[in-house]
Amino acid sequence: MTRTAPAREPATAGPAENPATDGTPARTSNGPAAAGTAAAGTAAGPRAGRREWAAFGVLVLPLLLVSMDVSVLYFAVPFIGGALHPSSTQQLWILDMYGFVLAGLLITMGALGDRIGRRKLLLIGAAAFGAASVLAAYSTSAVMLIGARALLGVGGATLMPSTLGLIRSLFKDEAQRAKAVTAWTGVMTGGIALGPVLSGVLLEHFWWGSVFLVNLPAMALLLVLGPLLLPETSTTKTRSTQTKRTQTKRTQTKSAQTKSTDREPFDIVSSLLSLAAILPTIYGIKELANNGLAVLPVVALVAGLAVGVVFVRRQYSHPGALLDMALFRSRAFSGALLMNTLAMVAMVGIAVFTTQYLEAVLGLSPLVGALWSLLPSVTVGGCAPLAAVLAKTLDRAVVLAIGFVVAAAGLGVMTQAQAHSGVWLILLGASLEAGGLVMVMSLVSTILLSAAPEERAGTAAALMESFTEFGGACGMALLGTIGAAVYRGDARTLLPAAITGTARQTAQQTLGGAESVAAQLPGAARAQVLDAAREAFVHGMHAAALGGAALMLLSALLAVTLLRRRPA
Incomplete structure (x- = not known):
């Protein structure tokens, strides 16, 4: 059966429905339209009031905690090891299970929320997330904790696309929606950065299960206030409303096709x-x-x-x-997905190196390193709103290109950090890189929501999150492989000749391996191995940063090519 987009009123027609502009608003005599705003700066719908912004606040808190759960276990692993005695394989699954399940179910939950209602799915997910948090906190075995982390991933998969999809329903005005999405992006990225810090603080005073119980107040608040403040949305309801608004024969044909689609069972x-x-x-x-x-x-x-x-x-x-493949025919939608993926390649790929640099090269403790790593969040907090402001006067493709170039500059600064250059240079580079990429991510989120019909907002959000996970994994693979190859090549020549056999092979593989070898050596030999390994690691970080900078410059070119608005 042919899938057709439901009819929409001319005043609220999304950019995905304007074939003359290839999925983007047209230029007018007033200059380029703001990204995420209607053409010529006109509002696309009624403006949100206090109730809608209060509902947005209810959505943001659980989003913060869900994003924190990606990284909150970093400090807790030694404590969990002492209590539950997991094997090395089980320990890896404790860390990774949440992210794997979350990524695997995002598309399913996004489509399910579009069908049954995003508020309903959000509340079900909040209850499941809270229950899984209790189960994780009081786990008595590694297997039980792995299972609880899987359930947390299921709950997280319902929460993340539902929050962004509900933003699409709460904010009809495009300019307000852009502000809300900017805040949403900042909260999500800030949560990932805050996870290790919160974990370290809690573990200073409580047992390891406390890192999970911190989720409960937010989920309880969502369950209480969600039914009062959040609107219910579903494909059936949205399509029914749209059908009533139009009387043409063409719309009636679409309505008949839509009703037939609604009768299809969930796939x-x-x-x-x-x-x-x-x-x-x-x-x-x-x-x-x-x-x-x-x-x-x-x-x-x-x-x-x-x-x-x-x-x-x-x-x-x-x-x-589950997916309406017609979405991908929009240049705005497909281009924004690509830009978001490329941004995550650089963000996650280089984060692996900066974390090790702070702890293994500069010798900072995990908690101190996590606190220092919050400094780039200050830049991030200002760059997301800056992108929205620039997009009011510049073509959004130009703003995206600026973000990518700023990120490339930050990666260039990282190539100047040395084994003994201190913390400020690496943090300056990380701040520029993170700030530029958050400009990109906040803008593409707005583009994606505007390019997708309202009844597909949950699916669009789920696709964005899925591509985010995929981009992060590719970043670890691409930039990690570049850095590892340079490290191994330098370690072969820099390690002392006295280190031979298995010890040399171990030290040549990773910086962590070199540290384990050095721990078994006397003072002078230990220092030589560590110095050589740290220098090799820094060279690997430089190579990865250069690779990331080249990718960001290419991304800037692609942004201008794919997302630049065309005249009607």
Whole structure:
């Protein structure tokens, strides 16, 4: 059956429905329209009031905690190890299970929220997230904690796309929506940065389970205030409203097709296919990045990509498919997804190096390193609103290009950091890099929501989050491989000749391996090994930063090419 977009009023027609502009608003005599604003600066709908902004505040708090759960276990791992005695494999799954399940279910939950209602799914997810948090906090075995982390991933997958989809429904005015999405992006990125710090503070005073129980007040608040403040949205409701607004024969035909689509049952097969495609793909990429070439990650990656092909083919042919593939025909939508993915490649790929640089090269404790790493968040907090302001007077493609160039400059600054240059140079580079990329991410989020019809907002948000996870995994693989190759090459020549055999092989693989070898040596030899390994690591970081900077400059060119507005 042919899938058709529902009719919309001319005053609220989204950019995805304007074929003359290839999915973007037209230029007018007043200059370029603001990104995320209607053409010529006119509002696309009624302005939100206090109730809507209060509802937005209710949405932001759980989003902060869900994003923090990605990184909150970094400090807790030693404490969990002492209490539950997990094996090395179980410890890895404790860390990774949440992110894997979250990524695997985002598309399914985004489509489900569009169908049954985003508020309903959000409240179900909040209850599940709270219950899973209690289960994780009081786990008595490693297996139990792994299972609880998986349930947390299920709950997180319902919360993240639902919050962004509800923003699309709360803020009809495009300018206000741009502000809300900017804040949403800042909260999400800030939560990931705050996770290790909160973990360190809690573990100073409480037992390891406290890092999970901190979720409960926010989820309780959401369950109480959500039904009072949040609107209910679903595909059926939105389409029914739109059908009543138009009387033309063409609209009536679309309405008949829409009702037929609504009768289609939820596509469970597509849901399973998306999970079977995303999980092994991300697992394979991460394992190849962390441990090098091996049979199992390669098989997982190939299998995931193969299932992904089957999933995409089903979306084209099945009448009740999870994704409306017509979304990808919009240059604005597809281009914004690509820009978001490229930004995450650089952000996650270089973060691996900056964290190790602070702790292993400069010798800072994990908590002190985490506190220092909050400094770039100050820049991030100002750059997201700056992008929205610039987009009011400049073409959004130009603003995206500026963000990518700023990120490239920050990565260039990182190439000047040395083993003994102190903390300020690396933090300056990280601030510029993070600030530029948050400009990009906040803007593409607004573009994505504006390019997608309102009844597909949850699916659009889920796609963005899925591509975010994919971009992060690719960043670890791409930049991590570059840095690791340079490290191994330099370590072969820089390590003292007295280090031979298995010890030399271990020290040549990673900086952590060199530290374990050095710990078994006397004072002078230990210092020589550490100095050589740290210098090799810094050279690897420089190479990864240069690779990331080149990618960011290419991304700036792509942004101008793909997303520049065309005259009507």
